Amino acid sequence: MKKAISMAMALTVALTTAATTVPVMADDPVELTIWSPTDTAAIEAWWEEKIAEWNEANPDIQVSREAIDRSDSYAYDNKIATAVTSNDLPDIFYVDGPQVSYYAANGITVPLDDYFSEEDLSDFVDSAVAQNTYDGSLYAIGATESSVAFYYNKDYLTECGVDVADLDSRTVDNPITWSEFAEIAEKCTTDDYVGAHIIMDHGEGLPYALEPMYLSAGKDYISEDGTTSDGYVNSEEAVTTTAYLADMIAKGWANVEPITDEFLNGACATMLGGSWEIATLTENADFEWGVTYYPVNDDTKEAVSPCGDWAAAISKNCENVDAAGQFLQWLMNTENVATYAAAIAKPATRISAYDEEVMADYQEGNLALIKEQLENTAVPRPRTPSYAVFSSAYAEAMTNIFSDAASTGEVDNDYIQSELDVVSDTFTDDYETYYAE
Amino acid sequence: MTKSMQFSAKFGKFMFYFGNIIIGIIFVSPLIWMISASFKPEAEIFANMDSLTTFLPVQASLNNYAEVFSRLNLPQVFKNTLLYIALILIFDLLVNSMCGYALAKFEFRGKGAILNLVVALMVLPMEAIMLPLYIEMSQLGWVNTLAALVVPFIAKCFSIYMFRQFFYDIPDDLIEAAAIDGCSPMGTFFKIVVPISKTVYATVFILDFVAHWNDFMWPFLVMTGEDKRTIQLAVQSFFGTNPVHYSAIMAALVVSAIPMIIMFIFMQKYYVEGIASSGIKG
């Protein structure tokens, strides 16, 4: 009887207010919706299993997930933007690491500090916590990480007279330097091969994969507090770093427009590639290959590596933040993080997850190296609400600089300076228009 | 006919086919490449791009298709897509041809203004009105419903203008004759004009079908959930997070192109039964 009344009430409310969501009744379970990008069959199956498990154990909090078929991250951001405009946001949605600050600064997401204590977070790698923290609060929490390392084609390098055993024996304290990198690239550039692959793509891949170069040389893209780019991305150090990279293009050691799978197809000798390449190469490569740590600047020897991956955030439209927080606590427990990371073939954010059996591959070999980089040298991308603006401006500038180097065959530092100044101006313009006090 | 004339006719025919085949190959090569890539393992797709062997699947296998079929609920996806496109096209052909006909053959106040409006609105890029249109859908409560996919795309300026241009060329005598026989303007349109204009209807059908079949951004914005997926959303689901596997993408793209190719070939029959064969313009 009670149920019938409450149902009748719910129906009346729904009819009279014409609202699309039925208000939460005392007896009704809380309903939570999650948006996350569509992924491989293994991940889709993981979600199905985990959500069923949660829903059975928690009849009062019922969760459902919608897979979002994003084509690129801009399309995904568009969907979020349109949903924001009409308050159609789901309760929980996934965000790419460097976008966390953007959503947080615009009030799209809410802080998660109440659900993840400092003690909880101490089990997460520092870089993952840092990437998801904005203005002192945690705004997103993810299960997986990423990294970039230096891949080399052993068969071909041996042919070119490079000491492969030396590369294999490097440690996190003794990575190869920029000049060693350039030397290998030069040695291995022939009619059929280019020495190196340094352009991951012409979008976010550029700032993501190349940031450690700048950090190792002493200056990040943006100031630590995320407010200033002038004197950072256009600093003298940044110009030198960019010139080093452009020089590889100018000398023909790296392609200005590398094809997809350049390394896998045996068209380049070495590559700065993402941690996900390990799985692709293991499965497909028909040559011997190796991975070592991200190269360091000759003078500073400062070891840095990229990181960051998608993470879950709670939206401002969530009516029951507590329930969503509880769910995220459970979703990010050690076992779930381990099984998720294993299914998606990415390194986990939780240190304890590596002790789980499904993550056994990370104990040694190439994957252990990725884990080691994450625990020791990973630095997140700048935490600033204007990151997307910076990222697209930087990618554009680098494309121009590389094209210029490729067509003239030489590196023009004044031109590099002028392009990086434009990046800085673009960033400053956006930051001051929308976020400066 | 002399032998030499026979020979030159045959030679002409040969050259005609030869030319068509060469040009045809240039146009169809990406489709061939896509089909060939869909049978290749990941490592082979971008290998040998400097030679013509890239157009041949050397180690052909059906693995990529197996992945597509296992990851996607294809019957559901095709049903969703065909349903929404069919609804758009039914109303598209009716509403726009009527409007085009009125603009071509009727005299009424406001005609010039409407024609100008149609031309002006042709210009609007979807990118410029996407967000406001979404807001409108949300206010109407249409987000995540079929209405958001169909209703805003029924009236199309390109179609109206194309119908207008073609109806304009229909001889007035024919319409006069029907009126003298006591046909109402509406009767004339449906009984006389539509049957002799199959070609233009087929053209609009093909062009709009293809445009909607390839549309990604709008269905992506207004539809959420696997059960509501359209074909392009299904294809884009393979461009997940890194690494992107082009092998499965190619197979998904081939699967998504098949209905369009069938539709296109099927519609060809309306191109030989057009105005020409009925000879109304003579």
Add this chain to the structure above:
Amino acid sequence: MAKTKKLTGRKRDERIAAYIFVTPAVVLLIAFLVVPMIYTAYFSVFRYQIMRPDAMKFIGIENYIELFQDKNFWQALKNTVYFTIIVVPFQCALALGLALLVSKKFRGVAIFRTMYFSPQLTSMVVISVLWSVLYNANPNTGLFNSILTSLGLDPISFLNDENTAMNSIIFMSAWQGAGYQMMIFLAGLQGIPRDQYEAASVDGATKFKQFLYITLPGLKGTIKYVIMITMIQAMKLFTQPYIMTQGGPKNSTKTLVYYIYSEGFQRGNFGYACSIAAVFFVIVVCMSMAMKKVTTSTE
């Protein structure tokens, strides 16, 4: 005025019918194109971060002032106009040529039409990815450059040089888009009565003369329509630079619609993007009205 009062019964029927015929389309156009367009114009006078609609701030014509001083805008306008001027004649001529090849019925005609139309049936993503590789600057990976070097010529960095990038996109776009206009020409060609050709060939007119004196005049309306829609579609160029060059190098392939998209959606500068959209709209409407005037005055 006196004339309209003395409408005959038929004229009145026709007028009523006319309103019945145009109303559904006009209502839909107003609801789903005019209304959003008004919204866009409205947003263009605000400072509007796309993620923060509640913090919209009225700033008058500031966006427009900024726009007219923005060298990226002028560059995008220049690129768009350049693309349009080159691609329209090229693509229309190609489309007409293809249509003539397959306008008559012969064995296998449906297959050839499908082949010529097939770039329209192939995903633009695949076409762009494939052409990026064909155009690749490295002769080891790019087919075109591998041909050039085997002929003893220097390789060209098609997409990576600001002098060749737009031309490379033009060539590819004409090839990709011609099938669309070909279908419209085919429909137009079906409308030319066959007996005119028969009479001409009895009189001994060559194929070329038949084309000049029968086909071209018969297609006059179609040609004008095709030129106009090709021009409008060309002005809206977006996908090819978005996938192939991201507007670069050195802004050489940044078009107006690309600029609208990158400002509004990638950078979230939505109010500003709306002001670009509004100016874009005015420019293209003026161009197409001029085109329409030419079209209707000679009809």
